[in-house]
Amino acid sequence: MSDARLEVTDALGRRIVPISKGQFEIGRRETNDLRLAGSEVSRDHAEIVVQNNRFTLRDRSSRYGTYVNGDQVTERVLAHGDRVRLGRTGGAEMVFLLADSPPPQERATTTAIGDLRQIAVLLEGLRALGSGRVLDDVLSLVLDSAIEVSGAERGFIMLDQAGELEFKMARNRGRVILPGASFATSRKIPEEVFRTGEPRIVADLLDSELANFHSGTVALGIRNVLCVPLRLVRYLDKGEAAGEERRIGVLYLDSREKGSLLSNSTRAALETLATEAAVAIENARLYRETMEKARMEQEMRIAAEIQQALLPKAGRAGAYFRAAASSLPCRSIGGDFYDYVDLSDGSLGFALGDVAGKGPPAALLSAMMQGMFAAQAAGNDSPSQTIRKVNLALYRRGIESRFVTLMYGALYADGQLTYCNAGHNPPLVVSKDGFRRLERGGPIVGLFEGASYEEETVTLTAGDWLIVFSDGISEAMSAEGEEYGESRILSCVQSHAAVDPQHMLDALFSDVREFARGAAQSDDITAMVLRYQG
Secondary structure, three states: OOOEEEEEEEOOEEEEEEOOOOEEEEEOOOOOOEEOOOOOOOOOOEEEEEEOOEEEEEEOOOOOOEEEOOEEEOEEEOOOOOEEEEOOOOOEEEEEEEOOOOOOOOOOOOHHHHHHHHHHHHHHHHHHOOOOOOHHHHHHHHHHHHHHHHOOOEEEEEEEEOOEEEEEEEEEOOOEEEOHHHOOOOOHHHHHHHHHOOOEEEOOHHHOOOHHHHHHHHHOOOOEEEEEEEEEEEOOOOOOOOOEEEEEEEEEEEEOOOOOOOOHHHHHHHHHHHHHHHHHHHHHHHHHHHHHHHHHHHHHHHHHHHHHHHOOOOEEEOOOEEEEEEEEOOOOOOOEEEEEEEOOOOOEEEEEEEEOOOHHHHHHHHHHHHHHHHHHHOOOOOHHHHHHHHHHHHHHOOOOOOOEEEEEEEEOOOOEEEEEEEOOOOOEEEEOOEEEEOOOEEOOEOOOOOOOOOOEEEEOOOOOEEEEEOHHHHOOEOOOOOEOHHHHHHHHHHHOOOOOHHHHHHHHHHHHHHHOOOOOOOOOEEEEEEEEOO
16 A cells, blocks of 8 residues: 555644545544544545555545545545545645656645634634633624624624624624624625524626616725625434525625635635634524523522512411411412401401413412402402402503403301402312302403492301312323312312311322323413312
């Protein structure tokens, strides 16, 4: 075997690698004989097969192709001095050398390629730092590097925002920030490049059909334009899976003088730079989104603590009753609420409500409803009158598509219970002899301005249980899609009839959780249990 070697130039610099095997494998995979990094280098990109002192380069179905002296090949016998490139834009370049041949004639290389190596190393280091840099820092670095490589006078970056390009940053030669409003240019070229994913070069704006669209640019003396897409390539773990590629924006450069801006090497350099830059930009954006998410989660934790503080203590006891209540939000904060009121006539007022919807909007309305209820109940009106006033107050605020089911009752020492049910799940009175539903009332609160409400008085006997609950309990779903239902509530209450209200509440919540094991909680779970002592 002849003494052959590859002179490799990539992001890590220049080095000599001997071809020491009959089948010399090249690619990103760690087990390859020559492992190369680069956005356009496949895991198993190419191989050199040695037979009878012939060195044959073969492409291994790579994603971006293998090139010899600028021509894409699937198989080529290499000659001394042949230049091999992996990928379209020079992700890695190699020169094939034989020991017994004279040195190949040196080819001129532009300073742009040399600069690109430095930029690739710089961006690789930036990515290694993680997401510590903010987006503006990354955009500035990319623009300054691109201007330095290409010799352009100015440039800007536009990023994808929900399918539309949004102007993010413009820089001038000398690392000067340009206000977006002062950057006179048409969106036609950037939008075309983003849509097609193909670079666009304009040698002279005056000689093209774009002159009318770039009158402001032409007036500044700008003639030459180069715009490349920012392509984000994500490689998957499985070797047989294709990498994911999507466009996240464009890099635009222009200049008065051609210089090296329009050369093939500059275009190749900027395409590679754009691919590397896309990863750094995306990492910075993800970091910012992570920080914003963390801030929102902290705010939601505080909101949840405030909401829990607005609710009364879970347990309440009097001379003739014992009660307990609790609420478990579907999300951090929920739309259910409950409250107790000590009325001036010695009775206990209690309420449980369920606001339509979930999350922050429902939680805000829940807090407002709790305040409304407390204010109206303090007037010592009957339950139906109190709910009528609450309904009118909510309706007049005109909060669109926000309604509330509400149950309000007053329990007296002699066992008389007067209640009004405004569209809520019927509470259950469970006694030794059976049970009854409390259904008398009216429509949900906030729907009609002149809604009328009725009330009913029932008599409890010592030992009777009153169970008030939201539909998050009765409509809790099992993993098989079955509802918890009223019958299971009754069964749980009857099997724990001898315990105190707090233990009854714990047993009910535990039974619901066990029933719904394996299924996601889809609604707020709230219940109040009250036992009449007599």
